[in-house]
Amino acid sequence: MIALEHYLILSAIIFSIGLYGLMTLKNGIRLMMCIELMLNAAIINLVAFSAYSHDITGQVFALFIIALAAAEAAIGLAIMLSIYRVRDDINLNEVNILRW
């Protein structure tokens, strides 16, 4: 029997991997994959809580998040594509005109 804790630990690990990647990686597409990991960790949490407490709200929330994550990925890819068209590169270390 898989207990609720196992799901929570799994989602915490996935969330941490996403957060770590977001802090260290420089490639725009990889950053977006890390963001997806973090959102999906939240979805695992919601569905696990929902299944173990026999309450459907969490699964409805999860469906909303899936739709919003898709919209977010679309906007993000559009921005990355525009940067690529201007610079031929999406290494974000090179995108540093604005700084103090």
Place this chain on the structure above:
Amino acid sequence: MENILLFSPEIILAVTAIVVLFTGLFLKTEHKSVLGYIAVAGVIISMALTLSIMLSMTTASMFYGTMVIDSLSQLFKLIFLSVALLVSIASIKYVSGSRNTEEFYSLMLLAVIGMMVVSSSNDLITLFVGFELAGLATYALVGFEKKNIVLLEASMKYFIIGALSSALILFGMSYVYGMTGTTSIPGIAENASLLAESPIGLAAVVLLIAGFGYKMALVPFHMWAPDTYQGASPVISALLAGASKKMGFIAAFKVIIVALIALSADWRTIFAVLAVITMTLGNVVALTQTSVKRMLAYSSVAQAGYIAMAFVVLTPTALAGGILYIMSHAFMKAGAFIAVGIVGFMVLLGNREARNVDHIDNFKGLAKRMPLTAFSLMVFLFALAGIPATAGFVSKFVLFASTIEAGLVWLAVIAILNSAISLFYYARVVKYMYFMPAEGGRVSEPAPFAVAMIIALAAVLIIGIWPEPFIYWATEAAKVLLI
């Protein structure tokens, strides 16, 4: 079904957004300026409806309790709509001649709908959907000029940080849901003892504060704000600083003050630390900026620190002061960004290839070249510093007085010292405008920019000279937060 009428401001805006988008498809580029007037009309109708609902003091809940109408939500909707009005008027000039005018206006209206949904949400799902709607629309708006690498960089930084903040909020919300078994905000407040007992409760609070902190631009979650405000066009910076940031505050009010009030011992300490470092770092870094937009961005960070004091003090007066501050800051900052936009327009008129149009050297002798803009910008900057007879003074007074009243004298002293520091960099811009020789002749302001600036100027002065009704409405709104 009469409840649906209470939702009419959002519906009107949504219809306007769709009408603008589809009308734009059939218009030639040179005729597209009419879309701006349609958007302005939609915003004004929506404002009138919101105001009438607010004045009738209706409280209602809609859509199975996921949305509420009360004085708090209506006041914030009015703030968002006022900023949208300023931005849509000023944008008539900014987007003129662009092929994508219809997309600009419909994205801007959708962003405002998202903010309005957040302000009347009563459920974590509604709140998050509204939050994302506003976020997604503004990411696209910041990168509106697809060939301009500076705008794209600003947009990319804003997108990455915005997506990170929604992931943090969502992870925090998932814990809150798991511990309390509900996503309804009053339901969470009832069951919050379950959350307070478990270590997961503290993790959820930290995640939520970090997530909302990014939107509110509290230090250390502020690094995107200066880059984005400086890089984006001034009208969009006005929308971000005036409205999008306030959406972070209303969301935090709802989720942290209303739902998680049982954990207030934990989050009041966190907010005390964040408020102090936010106002200090914002003001100190703003001292050395040479780009006026970047200076305004750091000043906006510092002002978020003052508003965050409301979370620490947590008395009805302090919350009213915070809400009043949010209201005045929306007008002061949006007005200041629009004035900077006019200066940028003037510089580009002289030299089409000019870079760094918001550099402080371009403000030399502005009082001679554009007296109206120079005067308005002076009023906005003095209001941000908190000089009497402006909105900034009234809101700072209410907020700081309530802090002292609650016995947190140290916090009020730090805030007042910070206001004194901030006067230095605001006064420097005024010195450049009024006491430096002009380089170039008189330029007349473009009409749409001037109209938007005068509306903001009037709002700042009216709140400053006749604050009673605004304090009354802020107090009414604060009553909703502390039941």
